[in-house]
Amino acid sequence: MNIANFFRNYFEKNGIGLGTFLLVAVVFWVVVLIILPQLSMLDFSFRHHLPPPEMGGPKDVYTLEHYEYLILGAPGADTSYNVVDLGVFGRTLMAAVFVTLLNLVICYPIAYYLAQTKGGGGYTRILVLLLIIPYWINEILRAFAFRIIFGDSGLINETLLVFGLIDNPVDFIRANVALYAGLGYAYILLMIFPIYNVIESLDRNQIEAARDMGASWTRIHWRVVIPYAKPGISSGCTMVFMLTAGALAAPQILGGPSSLWFTQIIYQWFNQGGNWPRGAAFAIVLLVTCVIIVLSMMRIFKVRMGDIGK
Amino acid sequence: MSKGVGVDLEDVCIRFGDFVAVREANVSIKGGEFFSFLGPSGCGKTTILRAVSGFLEPSEGRVMIGGKDMAGFGPNKRPTALIFQNLALFPLMKVWENITFSLEVQGVGKAARRKRADELLEMIALTGQGDKLPSELSGGQKQRVAIARALCAEPDVLLLDEPLSALDLKLRQHMRTELREIQKRVGITFIYITHDQGEALTMSDNVAVMRAGIVDQISDGHSIYNDPATPFVASFVGENNVFRGKVKSINGDHAVIDTNRSGDLVARIATSAKGSLNIGDPAMMFLRPEACKIATDTSAAQNRLTAKVLHEEFEGQIYNVFLEGAQGKEIKMSLVNVGQERQSKHSNELTLEYNPDQAVILPAGELASE
Amino acid sequence: MKSENFLLKFFLVAYLVVFFGYLLGPLLVMSVTAFNSPSFPKLTPWECLTFEWFDVLAQDERIITGLKNSLIVGFGTVILSVVMGLAGALMLTQIWPKMRATYYTIVIAPILIPGVVLGISTLVFWDRVSVMLGFGSGSFFQNGIFLTILGQSTFIASYCMLVFVARLQRFDTGLTEAALDLGASNAQAFRKILLPFMKPAIASAAVLAFLASFENYNTTTFTFGKFPTLTIELAQKVRYGIDPSISALAFIIICLTVIGALAHEVYRRRQQLALNNGAPLSAVTGSFQLPKFLRGNPAAIVLVLISLGGFTTIWFSQVYSPKECILDVREQKRILQDLRIQDIKRKRLEQQKATQGTQSTAPANSSTLPQSPNKGAFGGVFAPDNLNKETGKKAVPQSPGKGAFGGVFAPGNLDKTGPQDKKSD
DSSP states (O other), X not given: OOHHHHHHHHHHXXXXXXXXXXXXXXXXXXXXXXXXXXXXXXXHHTBOOOOGGGTTSTTOOBOOHHHHHHHHOXXXXXXXXXXXXXXXXXXXXXXXXXXXXXXXXXXXXXXXXXXXXXXGTHHHHHHHHHHHHHHTSOXXXXXXXXXXXXSTTSHHHHHHHHTTSOSSOOOTTTTTHHHHHHHHHHTHHHHHHHXXXXXXXXXXXXXXXXXXXXXXXXXXXXXXXHHHHHHHHXXXXXXXXXXXXXXXXXXXXXXXXXXXXXXXHHHIIIIISOOHHHHHHHHHHHHHHHHHHHHHHHHHTTOOGGGTTO | OOOOOOEEEEEEEEEETTEEEEEEEEEEXXXXXXXXXXXXXXXXXXXXXXXXXXXXXXSEEEEEETTEEXXXXXXXXXXXXXXXXXXXXXXXXXXXXXXXXXXHTTTOOHHHHHHHHHHHHHHTTOTTOTTSXXXXXXXXXXXXXXXXXXXXXXXXXXXXXXXXXXXXXXXXXXXXXXXXXXXXXXXXXXXXXXXXXXXXXXXXXXXXXXXXXXXXXXXXXXXXXXXXXXXXXXXXXXXXXXXXXXXXXXXTTEEEEEETTTEEEEEXXXXXXXXXXXXXXXXEEEEOGGGEEEOSOOSOOTTEEEEEEEEEEEOSSEEEEEEEOXXXXXEEEEEEOSSOOOHHHHOSEEEEXXXXXXXXXXXOOOXXXX | OHHHHHHHHHHHHHHHHHXXXXXXXXXXXXXXXXXXXXXXXXXXXOOOBOOHHHHHHHTXXXXXXXXXXXXXXXHHHHHHHHHHHHHHHHHHHHSOHHHHHHHHHHHHHHHHSOHHHHHHHHHHHHHXXXXXXXXXXXXXGGOHXXXXXXXXXXXXXXXXXXXXXXHHTTOOHHHXXXXXXXXXXXXXXXXXXXXXXXXXXXXXXXXXXXXXXXXXXXXXXXXXXXXXXXXXXXXXXHHTOOOHHHHHHHHHHHHHHHHHHHHHHHHHHHHHHHHHHTOOHHHHHHTOOHHHHHTTOHHHHHHHHHHHHHHHXXXXXXXXXXXXXXXXXXXXXXXXXXXXXXXXXXXHXXXXXXXXXXXXXXXXXXXXXXXXXXXXXXXXXXXXXHHHHSOHHHHGGGOTTTOOOGGGOOGGGGGSOOHHHHHTO
């Protein structure tokens, strides 16, 4: 079957009007909204930062300057590498990995519990509802809530002071405790649901059988449940990792004054530095790195793209 | 309602990639006829139906409805209505909306549609059930709604794709009669797809038996059963004892075949094989279980066999006797239960005989797999 | 064995409590701070029950404009995402098989691409288009609403598509064929058969799309231009100084979410109930009775209680005035402060005697700041400049128990009436 044949069948099946409409909508989405902007950003990242009148002029040639900047720093800087930006980049990725693992540890038991007590009726249903509700509250507000709690005169500090456990407020913001708590909180649902969905389909008899053969709880999970839940786990980890690494609101609101998130640097190049090509280059680096990490993890754990988003 | 129009398939071939689903089908269906396509699953009968209804175009050949070539006409442009195997009632529409959907798409007003729905509901004996949802009906009721929905479109040809297969036995038998009655009443052409020979034989004016994309025989039920055109038809429709051998002699309408195990046997030559069967050709003789009798005369003859009783099954109106002939040849015999003594029980060894006119000889060929 | 079970159960319950505490606690704390009178959102110390922050919220022009923009963007995004998501899902069922995996990867990718990247690429791309077509700056392609809708729809359409794909898997294509066979055109079959079947999915996709659009920050922050959405405004507020009116907004949003979730749950249960009873849905919905509806439906009961509580609260807020309480607290503080002012004055006098050079109170002020509990993070609000402009009421709560601020309050400030006095009239 060739492409011409496909289109003939397609229009026969859908009719001209509807067929055209669907095709236009999909092409608009895929080409104009997804592919072209990414390509355009890629192209843009290889260009000099020029004032608008010079765009398209003789100076508008391709350059690697922004990528060089990220690695080597500003020309004539003291250090041979851009320690600041690279440091932030590395720290962002490490922190994202950390938050992802933290999320996995927190969420696996609850996902398992909910999936296995599914028959429990309204009670489980209400727990699921309680899970979903925080997710629909604005991301900013969720971060804000953590600031209320972790602030100098926040709930935790006040409580600790009242009980006399500390004399001076602990600066949770500067210590990034608030940031990690907030980031972990932000995407909990995206970790729970993929795992929940997979474990839900696990035949409970398998667990019973393993227990019958004398396996301990840890062994049951290690040998039966976790291998089975692998697609869900990697799906959840992928989403949480990508979203955490790409988070902007939580670091802006909860981040300490001295620790930046890589997205904040991108944001600065766009909104404060006004150097769009450099921001675009940094964004490309973030995107490509994250995609590489995710793809290699998927390769290692043998998970397909089709498992994502279920 | 419009008088039924004829449907003709001319050299229709349908291919999916390399797979040939239907090859060179030539079928002529007269207007107002109840016509069945009978065959095992995967024989291409549903494909033919889809070609008639317009869901797919034949790769070669023409589909003619009422003498008009249907090439390029989609399903919504053809004077056909299809009743789907799973009925495909619209689950979100009420019964009456389902029935009059064809009017709705034509833009007929609600009052007129409602009126028409009530008429049809009356016809299918579901008066007053129009406001229910399909899910609230029983299997037989859904069946009738599907028929009414198809008839509401006032098609020239009604196509039915194994519509009774989901029903239980009693209901299925009842619906057979009902379908036949509806067809007589509305007078349009029915094309019926089934793998159930009972359905095909009881309802149809004519039956086409299909095998692996090929139409083996088209004729009325009586001929299909008594005068099969191919070994496949003989073995697929009803039950048959098969004897393989070589043609030994031909005498007018009858021939004798030499079977290895059961000796020489005589039978009528099938109509389709007349003139083409030669001495020495590999051939098959088909003997229906109900054509077998227990012989009183046990002397050897070309229409007699000796066999040993293995076991029997009692079915009420008949009982089946399973026998073992010479060299382990299995033979089945059906005897009508007329209160006679079950002699098969006493005599371990017995002689069968049959009327040579009730057995047929065909050139050897492919049989229907069990 | 038994004790092991018990231990397991204990850990399970403890774990659940901690987990849901982590999940819901922050929201609860935030909600409650909306009703406390101090101008920094906090739970402790509890001063006065007040509804003042809701008034502050209602009068915040930027919040109102942001809400308007959010609604416009949300509306546009819902339409675009649902249409594209539906088309994308339908295409997935029909696309040339060899292309399917690639196609799926492309349309699912926007979910995984960081929102920041989507925002930037949208901004850059349409800027390019605008330049290429020779439009000046401020052209339609650089319009914040336009860009935000496109940027958000890029990934929200993927969410919608997932919803549609799940629903489409249960669709019997025979139904469309039946409709065609009965004479319907392709468009009619789509409109009368597939679309009604997809209706529940379209509704949930639309809700999903709206919520996702409403709360989106990462993408929008690059594309909003001159039209900040509510989330953007919130982020600005939160980054540059916070007050409990944000808590008030959060409280409203949380209430709406909870009510929405419960309403959905009620609806779902009613359907299930109808299904379980084997009764046709039409019969259940037709003869709808309150007691029946409440029976065995805890979500419904909770919903009714919540709405009752809501009405009571609204009524109460109309009647109740925290004036007295606030005045009390202020009075207490004033006494405390007077004492301190005396104290400071005395000290200053001593100081002035000791060191001749110090002339103004400002240095004294700034020297007290580091001792305040609000160092660093909330800087802007507490610049001495601000404090002078603030009414007494707003500044008071920063000091309780710490008392380092004494000197900044000119006694005259305390005589002014706080904003809440005007509003409660």
